[in-house]
Amino acid sequence: MSAIKGLLYIAASVVVLYPLWGLIQPASYLTEIVEVYPFAGDANEAQVRVAAGLLLLSNTVMGLSLVSIAGFIARPTSIHLLKLSALLLITYPFLLTVVEVFSAKALSSHLEASAVTVEFSAMKLFYVIFGIGLLGVFKTISLNDVTKA
Numbered sequence: 001m002s003a004i005k006g007l008l009y010i011a012a013s014v015v016v017l018y019p020l021w022g023l024i025q026p027a028s029y030l031t032e033i034v035e036v037y038p039f040a041g042d043a044n045e046a047q048v049r050v051a052a053g054l055l056l057l058s059n060t061v062m063g064l065s066l067v068s069i070a071g072f073i074a075r076p077t078s079i080h081l082l083k084l085s086a087l088l089l090i091t092y093p094f095l096l097t098v099v100e101v102f103s104a105k106a107l108s109s110h111l112e113a114s115a116v117t118v119e120f121s122a123m124k125l126f127y128v129i130f131g132i133g134l135l136g137v138f139k140t141i142s143l144n145d146v147t148k149a
Contacts, residue, residue, distance in 0.1 A: 001073055008070035016063035022052025033107065040107035051103040058092065058099040065089050069134075079145075083138045089131030093124035 022029035026048035033040050033048055040047070068085035072078060101118060 005070045005073050008066045008073070012063040012066035012070070015059045015066070016056070019052045019056040019059055022055070023049055026052065037104055037107050043107045047107050047109065050106040054099045054103050054106070058096045061088050061092050061095055065092065079138055079141050082134055082141070086131045086134035086138060089127050089134065092131075093120070093127045096124065 022033070026045040029052060030040070030043060030048050033043065033051055037051075040051075043051075065085045065088035068081045068088065072081040072085065075081070097118060097120060104117075
């Protein structure tokens with residue numbers, strides 16, 4: 001179990017630290033940004049920093065979810081951590097969608113005619129479904145604890 005916890009902590013760290021690259025070295029992070037936002041090739045460093053800062057917000061939610069799952073694995077009696085992780089996972093794709101819209105707006109502010117699109121994909125839906133699954137596990141554990149008492 002400690003290997004799983006370790007992997008979750010490492011994944012959470014990487015997910016949260018990744019956007020910091022954009023805050024520290026926006027010029028080199030721009031190549032990453034262009035992969036997601038092809039129109040952002042001429043974005044300046046301030047625009048890249050805004051996008052990276054916004055991504056840091058959504059990635060922190062994902063990182064907290066992973067840390068909560070690892071905490072639950074470490075202390076299975078702390079079922080509130082499971083519920084917290086589930087709620088964070090359910091929230092993540094909606095927050096990510098908002099971050100993507102504002103990032104696109106920030107990165108396209110140097111363009112004259114730009115459009116911002118909202119995308120909600122099956123990949124984002126997976127986080128919601130997985131979060132609902134974790135809520136189901138939480139409820140099952142909660143009900144079992146009540147019936148044992």
